[in-house]
Amino acid sequence: xxxxxxxxxxxxxxxxxxxxxxxxxxxxxxxxxxxxxxxxxxxxxxxxxxxxxxxxxxxxxxxxxxxxxxxxxxxxxxxxxxxxxxxxxxxxxxxxxxxxxxxxxxxxxxxxxxxxxxxxxxxxxxxxxxxxxxxxxxxxxxxxxxxxxxxxxxxxxxxxxxxxxxxxxxxxxxxxxxxxxxxxxxxxxxxx
Amino acid sequence: xxxxxxxxxxxxxxxxxxxxxxxxxxxxxxxxxxxxxxxxxxxxxxxxxxxxxxxxxxxxxxxxxxxxxxxxxxxxxxxxxxxxxxxxxxxxxxxxxxxxxxxxxxxxxxxxxxxxxxxxxxxxxxxxxxxxxxxxxxxxxxxxxxxxxxxxxxxxxxxxxxxxxxxxxxxxxxxxxxxxxxxxxxxxxxxxxxxxxxxxxxxxxxxxxxxxxxxxxxxxxxxxxxxxxxxxxxxxxxxxxxxxxxxxxxxxxxxxxxxxxxxxxxxxxxxxxxxxxxxxxxxxxxxxxxxxxxxxxxxxxxxxxxxxxxxxxxxxxxxxxxxxxxxxxx
Numbered sequence: 001x002x003x004x005x006x007x008x009x010x011x012x013x014x015x016x017x018x019x020x021x022x023x024x025x026x027x028x029x030x031x032x033x034x035x036x037x038x039x040x041x042x043x044x045x046x047x048x049x050x051x052x053x054x055x056x057x058x059x060x061x062x063x064x065x066x067x068x069x070x071x072x073x074x075x076x077x078x079x080x081x082x083x084x085x086x087x088x089x090x091x092x093x094x095x096x097x098x099x100x101x102x103x104x105x106x107x108x109x110x111x112x113x114x115x116x117x118x119x120x121x122x123x124x125x126x127x128x129x130x131x132x133x134x135x136x137x138x139x140x141x142x143x144x145x146x147x148x149x150x151x152x153x154x155x156x157x158x159x160x161x162x163x164x165x166x167x168x169x170x171x172x173x174x175x176x177x178x179x180x181x182x183x184x185x186x187x188x189x190x191x192x
Numbered sequence: 193x194x195x196x197x198x199x200x201x202x203x204x205x206x207x208x209x210x211x212x213x214x215x216x217x218x219x220x221x222x223x224x225x226x227x228x229x230x231x232x233x234x235x236x237x238x239x240x241x242x243x244x245x246x247x248x249x250x251x252x253x254x255x256x257x258x259x260x261x262x263x264x265x266x267x268x269x270x271x272x273x274x275x276x277x278x279x280x281x282x283x284x285x286x287x288x289x290x291x292x293x294x295x296x297x298x299x300x301x302x303x304x305x306x307x308x309x310x311x312x313x314x315x316x317x318x319x320x321x322x323x324x325x326x327x328x329x330x331x332x333x334x335x336x337x338x339x340x341x342x343x344x345x346x347x348x349x350x351x352x353x354x355x356x357x358x359x360x361x362x363x364x365x366x367x368x369x370x371x372x373x374x375x376x377x378x379x380x381x382x383x384x385x386x387x388x389x390x391x392x393x394x395x396x397x398x399x400x401x402x403x404x405x406x407x408x409x410x411x412x413x414x415x416x417x418x419x420x421x422x423x424x425x426x427x428x429x430x431x432x433x434x435x436x437x438x439x440x441x442x443x444x445x446x447x448x449x450x451x452x453x454x455x456x457x458x459x460x461x462x463x464x465x466x467x468x469x470x471x472x473x474x475x476x477x478x479x480x481x482x483x484x485x486x487x488x489x490x491x492x493x494x495x496x497x498x499x500x501x502x503x504x505x506x507x508x509x510x511x512x513x514x515x516x517x518x519x520x521x522x
Contacts, residue, residue: 083512083513084512089197129239130237
């Protein structure tokens with residue numbers, strides 16, 4: 001959905017700061033259970049909001065295990081397959097950047113919202129251009145459904161089915177000054 | 193998907209800077225840094241799949257090394273297939289028209305045609321009549337739009353670094369363009385781009401190489417080098433096109449050097465932070481002294497590196513976001 005310049009007619013809070021923190025801590029625990037050898041785990045946050053989320057997960061893991069996984073950024077914009085004539089150009093929020101090897105490691109991809117799965121497909125292709133991980137896992141704060149590809153997260157905070165006119169907006173202190181997840185409802189698009 | 197840029201790219205072709213809005217120019221400049229990063233990758237493949245399986249044809253009717261290789265590399269780093277047509281070996285020497293040659297290339301399903309031609313307007317006419325995305329790589333004395341985009345991108349990156357402001361633009365930045373303005377499509381495209389981006393342009397050269405009424409483009413004109421560069425943030429030396437000097441447009445090379453060459457001596461009149469730029473190829477020690485071309489203020493090789501990234505951005509925008517040729521009535 002292209003929300004450029006549109007204002008939602010209804011906004012619901014579906015996750016406040018405390019609940020978000022609980023979800024992130026629980027996800028960190030689940031990640032540790034799956035990856036007891038934290039030293040071979042690296043985290044790539046998908047820009048923009050996957051990066052701070054990845055850092056928070058790494059911090060929790062560090063507190064629990066005494067070893068903090070390295071965190072990098074993944075842009076994914078150069079690997080997407082859903083650009084088309086007439087659509088808006090996504091704003092770049094920085095470049096892919098990490099200074100560690102992916103070879104033989106478990107790469108944990110982190111994003112704020114999972115929907116169609118196309119970003120994750122792009123992220124996996126990008127990761128493959130940088131090395132050969134032992135495996136790739138996925139953590140996302142909100143799974144809003146609407147998958148177009150066979151992709152499922154190993155770790156997620158909250159799952160919510162959404163309608164085409166609904167948008168899940170994750171706001172994080174590091175970038176937006178507050179921790180909250182909103183469900184925004186927009187007027188149905190003309191002709192939709 | 194992430195936030196979208198409010199400027200929508202609708203163009204099928206890139207013919208000139210004159211047609212572009214400030215917002216469109218900025219969209220290209222904002223799209224380029226991610227491609228700079230692709231070329232600089234230390235680990236990993238220096239390629240992205242944005243034009244995978246597309247065919248980019250480089251069709252150059254004039255000599256070019258830098259621009260042609262830059263476009264070819266840009267296409268390859270986007271994973272496109274590339275084809276180069278050199279005119280000496282093509283059927284245009286046998287009398288085939290531009291339209292017929294292009295129709296034949298298109299019959300092989302080309303997606304992007306990069307064309308350089310000595311006739312101003314040739315890319316425009318082809319763009320209106322063919323489905324491929326046409327990129328003007330220089331047409332006569334008219335325009336060289338990707339050069340202006342890479343020049344303004346390079347200037348903006350340095351202004352941002354100098355001012356420690358990652359969002360700074362070129363508003364109020366003073367650019368002095370020195371040399372043969374008359375024969376320079378680079379100068380024309382740069383003037384259009386710099387004016388639209390809010391920079392203040394001064395042109396300087398022998399009066400015979402300054403086009404009549406050029407000040408109507410909204411630029412300051414002087415024949416005094418000291419006056420031109422005394423407050424410049426950027427000094428842009430143009431190539432003296434020796435092949436055109438048979439016309440006697442200035443008395444002698446020696447006089448040009450004395451009055452207009454950018455060297456350590458003339459730079460004493462310029463601010464210490466001024467960047468030195470040149471579109472290449474340089475006539476060493478004619479318009480630009482070696483000590484300056486190779487000196488610490490020179491960003492000439494950065495222009496070349498940035499050229500690949502900016503051309504990647506242009507092809508990405510045209511192919512993945514750009515419009516199609518209207519069907520039906522021409």
